[in-house]
Amino acid sequence: MSSPSSSALETEIFQYIDLHQSDFIKDLKEWVAVESDSVQPALRKEVIRMMALAAGKLAALGATVNSVNLGSHQLPDGQHLPLPPVILGELGKDPQNPTVCFYGHVDVQPARKEDGWKTDPYTLTEIDGNLYGRGATDNKGPVLAWINAVETFRALKLAIPVNFKFIIEGMEEAGSLGLEKLLEEEKQCFFSNVDYIVISDNLWLSKKKPALTYGTRGNACFFVEVEGGDKDLHSGTFGGIIHEPLTDLVALLDSLVDPTGHIQIPGIYDSVAALTEEERKLYESIEYDLEEHKNNSGVKKFLYSTKEEILLHLWRYPSLSIHGIEGAFHEPGIKTVIPAKVIGKFSIRQVPYMDLSVVKQQVEEHLKNVFSKRNSPNKLKVSMPLGAKPWVADINDPLYKAARRAIKTVFGEDPDFIRDGSTIPIARLFQTITQKRVIMFPIGAADAGEHSQNEKISRHNYIEGTKVFAAFFLEISKLRGQLRETSSPETNN
Numbered sequence: 144m145s146s147p148s149s150s151a152l153e154t155e156i157f158q159y160i161d162l163h164q165s166d167f168i169k170d171l172k173e174w175v176a177v178e179s180d181s182v183q184p185a186l187r188k189e190v191i192r193m194m195a196l197a198a199g200k201l202a203a204l205g206a207t208v209n210s211v212n213l214g215s216h217q218l219p220d221g222q223h224l225p226l227p228p229v230i231l232g233e234l235g236k237d238p239q240n241p242t243v244c245f246y247g248h249v250d251v252q253p254a255r256k257e258d259g260w261k262t263d264p265y266t267l268t269e270i271d272g273n274l275y276g277r278g279a280t281d282n283k284g285p286v287l288a289w290i291n292a293v294e295t296f297r298a299l300k301l302a303i304p305v306n307f308k309f310i311i312e313g314m315e316e317a318g319s320l321g322l323e324k325l326l327e328e329e330k331q332c333f334f335s336n337v338d339y340i341v342i343s344d345n346l347w348l349s350k351k352k353p354a355l356t357y358g359t360r361g362n363a364c365f366f367v368e369v370e371g372g373d374k375d376l377h378s379g380t381f382g383g384i385i386h387e388p389l390t391d392l393v394a395l396l397d398s399l400v401d402p403t404g405h406i407q408i409p410g411i412y413d414s415v416a417a418l419t420e421e422e423r424k425l426y427e428s429i430e431y432d433l434e435e436h437k438n439n440s441g442v443k444k445f446l447y448s449t450k451e452e453i454l455l456h457l458w459r460y461p462s463l464s465i466h467g468i469e470g471a472f473h474e475p476g477i478k479t480v481i482p483a484k485v486i487g488k489f490s491i492r493q494v495p496y497m498d499l500s501v502v503k504q505q506v507e508e509h510l511k512n513v514f515s516k517r518n519s520p521n522k523l524k525v526s527m528p529l530g531a532k533p534w535v536a537d538i539n540d541p542l543y544k545a546a547r548r549a550i551k552t553v554f555g556e557d558p559d560f561i562r563d564g565s566t567i568p569i570a571r572l573f574q575t576i577t578q579k580r581v582i583m584f585p586i587g588a589a590d591a592g593e594h595s596q597n598e599k600i601s602r603h604n605y606i607e608g609t610k611v612f613a614a615f616f617l618e619i620s621k622l623r624g625q626l627r628e629t630s631s632p633e634t635n636n
């Protein structure tokens with residue numbers, strides 16, 4: 144065991160991390176090579192293979208690993224698919240030490256080279272200090288950064304100042320299927336001695352300035368199905384004499400949001416929390432480069448032109464996005480067909496205090512109303528296959544202070560305290576079911592390209608991210624006593 148003074152200890156740890164960069168990148172390359180896409184059923188076996196790889200990595204670290212079988216789930220076509228196991232890992236059981244549980248996911252969004260990737264999405268490739276590959280930031284890189292930090296303590300034979308627990312899943316991108324039930328089952332067991340849950344699955348607001356996240360939006364995902372006859376038809380033979388399902392669907396989708404981004408569903412904004420003066424001030428002090436964000440997105444113009452309006456509309460107002468149409472012809476070239484059945488897919492990112500069941504009812508009523516005015520004989524079906532609630536934390540929590548100090552040590556500046564427009568479905572459930580406080584500690588930069596082509600993590604963010612987690616462990620150990628004294632989390636809306 145080595146017991147140098149705190150800053151000497153940090154130096155020793157950071158030097159080790161710098162010297163082992165290539166090993167850490169090699170591990171990320173191995174993980175990115177697995178096409179663990181949880182969205183496409185045909186790739187489920189790859190997700191399961193990825194879970195085994197992650198379990199092996201934790202076991203090699205010395206952790207006790209339990210891969211919990213979650214059974215199977217049914218797809219809309221009736222097919223049953225096995226759910227990947229959830230990994231529950233544990234390392235260290237010193238009752239004097241705080242216990243921190245890290246949550247992450249190792250499934251990814253779909254990616255194909257033909258979508259416009261510069262490099263093969265499943266071959267981690269370094270170009271100009273950036274490591275390109277699907278899952279590099281979302282979320283394999285951050286999961287490995289946490290593991291690398293633990294590994295560093297072990298390799299240096301340092302006393303680890305915290306007990307670790309890990310919960311790693313493989314269905315986050317598909318809505319964390321099966322995880323809620325597991326939390327219910329484990330709240331008195333695996334989670335009973337956990338002091339905090341840490342998630343590193345979102346982004347900074349800037350390319351360079353680190354951030355800590357204290358809120359995310361929820362997401363209500365909808366399918367709207369319009370069905371005509373039982374088969375596709377020739378548009379020359381039937382075009383002009385029938386009510387076309389896709390025409391109905393386009394009208395329905397068009398009724399959802401106006402060109403200014405305002406959602407057209409009656410009542411949808413009724414429960415949105417009013418903006419407080421304190422909040423507005425917080426927004427004013429955040430460093431945010433609108434032009435940089437625009438460049439990251441590749442679009443020419445945003446719907447709003449000031450920093451405050453943009454942040455408000457990303458973080459604390461709802462938004463509606465249309466994602467796709469199943470059943471519509473989408474290949475290159477011409478096909479003069481009238482599809483028999485089409486399913487529109489859209490989602491509403493919701494915020495406190497919107498209620499998911501009310502949102503569902505408002506959407507259904509609105510779509511039925513628009514549809515009824517078309518006098519179409521086609522069949523309309525509306526469903527909400529996924530509903531995740533928003534999450535908000537208290538930035539005065541001691542763990543946020545510890546994270547802030549770790550960031551200052553590694554990056555030399557204080558973080559921005561931000562919210563995030565995206566959703567981590569399990570965050571809110573961790574709070575409500577396990578009654579544990581959750582902190583979001585991102586290491587990905589704003590230009591990481593999550594869910595997009597050419598997703599990446601910079602070498603800098605991956606390596607400094609590993610250091611910041613190691614520094615965080617040391618900061619957490621200084622909180623001894625404070626963690627359990629504070630009250631349990633508020634169940635925010």
Ligand SMILES: C[C@H](N)C(=O)N[C@@H](Cc1c[nH]cn1)C(=O)O
Pocket residue numbers: 281315316317318344345362364529531565566567568593
């Ligand atoms: C922020 C996180 N990395 C992420 O990408 N989450 C997804 C989760 C989700 C929400 N609805 C369906 N899946 C997201 O925000 O889209």
Ligand SMILES: [Zn+2]
Pocket residue numbers: 248281282315344
């Ligand atoms: Zn993610």
Ligand SMILES: [Zn+2]
Pocket residue numbers: 252281316593594
């Ligand atoms: Zn994602």
